[in-house]
Amino acid sequence: MIEIINLHANIEGKEILKGLTLTVKAGEVHAIMGPNGAGKSTLASILAGREEYEITSGEVTFEGADLLELSTEERAHLGLFLAFQYPVEIPGVSNVNFLRTAINEIREAKGEDSISAKEFMAMVREKSKIVELDSKLASRSVNEGFSGGEKKRNEIFQMAMLNPKLAVLDETDSGLDIDALRIVAKGVNTLKSADNASIVITHYQRLLDYIVPDFVHVLHDGKIVKTGNKELALELEEKGYDWIKEETQVG
């Protein structure tokens, strides 16, 4: 699915990623944890194609393509999806309208016919149920006036509509109460299949009670310093990140 090899990246001359390597296969859920400033959100931003980062070395192969050579929209066409940590409010642009445009542009890129209005509306009804998103919210302006929980549910709703190969969830749990967290996690679990994969970026273990990862990676100082199973997340919850930092320094 995706292979990241020895990725180095800077922003404004400061090196954030210092040789990150990660392979995700279809059907897998990977959690990336780590202290603030470790480079978690930088990784998400680079995968989605934010232009303010400078890649100094490394490779990223996604579905056989050189990801770093592709524009943001081309990555989406290939099946990459980023659930934003801070979803943007876009007044005047209706949620469903823009999703229909997005689906059609993705279909066009694949050489497929555009979606009919009927098919699309049926899909909206079906997918909005997954995240218990009121259909009124689905047709309102993108995220405008949405609560924190509604914004994150809307991210998962969009993910359901676009049906990506690889979803990157950037701190989707931040700012969520326990009920919203459960709904979001249920959405992600419902969408899980043998053909797709997700990278769940989080600071806290609590989301991983609901989205059970196959692998847990600890990102520290721009590199993955430890990889384990879900037990590692529990250990981190209990002991914090300091022992990882110390272990890394000793190593």
Place this chain on the structure above:
Amino acid sequence: MEDLLTQTKFDRLRTQLNETALPLTEVAKQRAQSLLEISDFPTRKNEAWKYTNVNGLNKLLLNASASKSNNKPANTISNNGRKVHIINGHIAEGQTDTPGIKTSWDSLPERYTESPFDALNLLYCSCAVELTFDDSENKSIELVFDNNHNTAIFPRLFINCKKGSKGTVILNFQGAENNASFINASTYIDVGENANLSIHKIQKNGNDTFDLQREYVNQAANSSFTMNTFPLSGRLTRNDLLINVNGSNCETFMNGAYTLKGKSHCDNHTTVDHKVANCYSKELYKGVIDDRATNVFNGKVFVRKDAQKINAFQSNANILLSETGTVNSKPELEIYADDVKCSHGSTTGQLDDEAVFYLRSRGLSEKSAKELLVKAFLGEVLEAVENEEVSSYVEEQIELHFSK
């Protein structure tokens, strides 16, 4: 030699123009002549023309014998309602007067306004049309100006919405893509007591066309007046909208949306003069500016002494799509009464990069992401347009603007 030294830019322009065939009174003619004799083109020293330079008018090559017939059908916006077809500034052959529409004249209504461009309009007037609404049925009349020849188009329009009547007028200026005409329109509008008039003006001019228009509006008590202005293309567009609110309990709405690119220059000057108490006015102008285009907005609101309980709101918002576009926006309030509620605001910014990135991350191309955001931005103005044929036409034009 002496002639050249004393020749004004108006004099030079006039050598290219044909005197009007319409019956002018000697008095009106003299008054216009003398105003033109003491006038020259406005310069930057003139506050109202600080950012708009019309010297390019004298570089136009205006063909005096433009065709009055057109085998192509008019590009109309409305499906129903009456239409007047004006080809290259002249009333199309076969147009006859009907109740409410007058295009043939024994003597023109006398209207004098101080602008030398109005004097020019009178002396070289290519067509005069009077529209009258005298019942409450809300009839619609569309004036279609088809401009496919490089020529002088000088319409003189009179719109009367009589006491208790309702009316809708569409002023639809359509220029061929590379048309290089000079449009110079003077429009006199009277809104009677308890009357309700809406005017929609589309300026889809050729890329080299200069379009200078002035509208003088008088509103009587308890009336409602709406002016929607859509400068969509053209080399230079200047609109002067002056509304005198002479009676109390009036409503006045001014909406504008513009899409500028290339070297287009667009200037909207509006004035609403609240002379009496208990009135409401609301103005919203929004536009996008691309390439090396320039937009000028100047909105004046006067609230005269004793005109209490006035609610006047004004807003101008611009989005620059390029680094080389320019916006000069100046809202002005002059308030001489003490119990009023007025606000004005002006913003100029760029499209929100975060929003563009968000939409692209969902699969939209950069172009469609920007188009969607621009349509949402201008959508606020279009929502205020009650006539759906007009709003959907303008929406289509915004899409076309992006597809080229």
